[in-house]
Amino acid sequence: MLESKEGQRVPDVTFKTRQNDEWVAVTSEEVFAGKTVVVFALPGAFTPTCSSTHLPRYNELAPVLFAEGVDAIVCLSVNDTFVMNAWSADQHAENITFLPDGNGEFSAGMGMLVDKAEIGFGKRSWRYSMLVKDSTIEKMFIEPNTPGDPFEVSDADTMLKHINSNANLPKRVTLFSKPGCPHCHRAKKILTEKKFKYEEILLGEHGVTFSSLSAVSGQGTTPQVFIDGEHIGTADDLEKWLASNS
Incomplete structure (x- = not known):
């Protein structure tokens, strides 16, 4: 049974980490004592939902x-x-601290260690998130105990909404570009100067072609910029959009 541990202290364990080619023991006290910490736990590194959504959004909203x-x-x-x-390293998640619960001790102490032997995973953590203040769990968001790998409540947006429902979200910017394009370089320079973080989709990589660009944007030229799902257009269009939204 997956039960909330709100009001209780986090398990007292020692995490076996590798830092700068040396073994470093990190205790729960070092991680949580005297701090406000957001934790999100998930079934496994490199797995689809964890890599495509769960981790990247926490890094984005950090x-x-x-x-x-x-x-x-x-x-x-x-x-x-x-x-x-x-x-x-693969995710470039510079805002996130990664804790290896290799023996499942922390997950077991949380009552979140589950058996995923049917898919060859063995014992893994259930997916959940929590807000911890000075080692005491203030709030938990536990995914429903249903078959598969539900992902409904432990996301970064839900956690942020709990902390402050009026917090301003960063713009989500996507840039379609191609190698050696001076207009693409200009668009990236504009976004960087305005302190916009952006996802770059490079034509010619991972099967993304000009046909893909045309299907998404209706245009066949680069760059093409999207902000929060709105199609802005070229570098010139981006400058106009910024001027009218400043």
Whole structure:
């Protein structure tokens, strides 16, 4: 039974981490004592939902969470430290602290260690998130106990809404570009100067072609900029949009 631990202290365990090619023991006290910490736990590094949605959105919203008084954002999984370090590097998740619960001790102490042997995973963490203040769990969002891998309530947006429902979300910017394009370079320079973080989709990589660009934007030229799902257009269009929305 997956039960909330709100009002209780986090399990007292020691995480076996690898930092700068050395073994470093990190205790629960070091992670949580005297701090406000957001934790999101998930079934496994490199798995689809974890890599495509759960982790990236926490990394994306991290500056907003930090501005709301959160000291650290922790991603926890029943994986060893080498796997977690490789996943961190692959995801470029510079705002997230990765904790390897390799033996499942923390997850077991939370009552969140579940058996996923039917898919060859063995014992893994159930997906959940929590807000911890000075080692005491203030709020938990536990995914429903249904078959599969539900992902409904442990997301970053739900956590941020709990902390401050009126917090300003960062713009979600997507840039379609191509190698060597001076107009693309200009668009990236504009976005950087305006402190917009952006996702770049490079034509010619991972099967993305000019046909893909045309299907999405209705245009065949680069760059094409989208902000919060709105099609802005070229670098010139971006400048006009910024001028009218400043």
